Amino acid sequence: MQKIFGLGLTTALGLVFASEAMATEWNVSVWGKRRAFTEHVEKLAELVAEKTDGEFTMNVSYGGLSKNRENLDGISIGAFEMAQFCAGYHPDKNRLITVLELPFLGVENLDQEVAVSHAVYDHPAVQDEMAQWNAKLLMTSPMPQYNIVGTGEPRDSLEDFEGMRVRATGGLGEAFEAVGAVPTSVTATEAYQAMESGVVDTVAFAQHAHLSFGTINQADWWTANLNPGTVNCPVVVNIDAYESLSDAEREALDSSVPEAIDHYLANYGELLKRWDEVLEEKGVEKVTISDEELAAFREKAADPIRAQWIEDMEGQGLPGQELYDLVSSTLEEAKASN
Known part of the structure; x- marks a missing residue:
């Protein structure tokens, strides 16, 4: 009897260990703190765990696995299975998706940003x-058009931008440089210190980042309608890890992306509704740029930078014109459907 009991216990323990061995656990590298920018990642983890009864889980780490500029490198060597990064941090590594960071593309809202991003990701x-x-593009992190905060007298003309030190990456940095500003590409987590120490005069961010990284707390003013463009920050997965998933796990992951994006959009929408209250609460002046100044900005930044980007891509044997045309046609369709 004791022998039978012992066999039964051994079998039961073996089943427990086998069950544990079959569970899949992914590490996810993001940065900063939980905020609107990471809500789709958090929602994705929640949905995948629910759909697999806890057999596929994700541990979301805010800076504990890698520096934000090194997340793509970490994915390439399999240091973690999923990560978020921004194209402007290393445009030489992700040349083609920088089409989404070209200035003045004409994207008007987050739904359109999702549409053009995913169209490019699918190319x-x-x-x-x-x-x-070794990276598979999973979903975008859609952000509204960037605007700048600064201290002192508001800068509301191109003349005021001359010599302005601005935290702006990628195509945004090029746009500001085209009108005489001096861009620097410090990371989001370094922006507050750069502003506080006087390394930069102004910081270009989406609204959530001005809140999350504290730059709004130092600001005297914020440009309400400059809208020069935005950055593109994909969520990617390690290809080997993705292909190692069971069919059920892969289905749980893929099918959760649309719902995770919808959650992100709803959450970000609430933040945008509160933005005017935030400005009033913190005593930040809302600055409106004139139509004439905006037109002059576009003339100096949009066409020349786009033409140079296309030429650079084509010169490397990459379909620059095709991708720009894809963005334009997708955006046109998205606006028509709205």
Whole structure:
């Protein structure tokens, strides 16, 4: 009897250990703190765990696994299974998705940003380039048009931008440089200190980042309608890890992306509704740029930077014109459907 009991116990323990061995656990590298920018990642983890009864879980780490500029490198070597990064941090590694960071593309809202981002992510040339880093593009982190905060007298003309030291990455940095500003690409987590120490005069961010990284707390003013563009920050997964998932796990992951994006959009929408209250509460002046100044900004920044980007991509044997045309046509369709 004791022998039978012992066998039964051994079998039961073996089943427990086998069950534990079958569970899948992913590490996810993001940065900063939980905020509107990471809500789709958090929602994705929640949905995947629910759909797999806890057999597929994700541990979201805010800076504990990697520096934000090194997340794509970490994905390439399999240091973690999922990560978020921004194209402007290393445009040489993700050349093609920087089309989404060109200034004055004409994107008007977050739904349109999702549409153009995912259209670019689905392009075979883009997927091939990211595969060089063992990365599969999973979903975007849609952000509204960037605007700048600053101290002192408001800068509301191109003349005021001359010599202005601005934290702006990628195509945004190029746009400001085109009108005489001096861009620097310090990371989001370094922006507050750069502003506080006087390394920069102004910081270009989406609203959530001005809140999350504290730059709004130092600001005297904020440009309400400059809207030069935004940055593109994909969520990627390690290809080997993705292909190692069971069919059920992969289905749980893929099918959760639309709902995670919807959650992100709803959450960000609430933040935008509160933005005017935040400005009033913190005593930040809302600055409106004139139509004439905006037109002059576009003339100096949009066409020349776009033309140079296309030429650079084509010169490297990459479909720059095709991708820009894809963004334009997708945006046109998205606006028509709205």
